[in-house]
Amino acid sequence: MQTTRKLARIAATGMVTFGIVSAMGAVATTAGAAAADRAGVWAVEGHSFTIRAAASTSSAKLATIGDSGAKVACTHTPCVRNNSGGSYTCWHGGPSDNDWLKVVWGNRSGWVAAACVEGGRI
Numbered sequence: 001m002q003t004t005r006k007l008a009r010i011a012a013t014g015m016v017t018f019g020i021v022s023a024m025g026a027v028a029t030t031a032g033a034a035a036a037d038r039a040g041v042w043a044v045e046g047h048s049f050t051i052r053a054a055a056s057t058s059s060a061k062l063a064t065i066g067d068s069g070a071k072v073a074c075t076h077t078p079c080v081r082n083n084s085g086g087s088y089t090c091w092h093g094g095p096s097d098n099d100w101l102k103v104v105w106g107n108r109s110g111w112v113a114a115a116c117v118e119g120g121r122i
Helices: 002-036
Strands: 039-043 049-052 061-065 071-073 100-105 108-113 117-121
Touching: 039 100, 061 108, 071 100
Parallel strands: none
Antiparallel strands: 039 071, 039 117, 049 061, 049 108, 100 108
């Protein structure tokens, strides 16, 4: 009789554990789906782009992204814009503007010249 009760408890515990693990898996999947809906930016036609500390070309460079396959996440979805930042020209003969997008780089946030990148879901 004792053995039967122990086996029943073990079986019940196993089912509860299975249910908890299954629920955690569902949460992880949901979080993964939300992360896939994050906005970000990437290079235009192979041109590198620079992440700066503020929305100005005179601001400190945090990084220059030269990898055409690299994608940089925005701080928010949709990307936060600053359309009254400093003026810039992306590359010789390229687009010019004063519109910037706020991105995350490492543990810092920075700004990317909007006309120098493409953006969307990453």
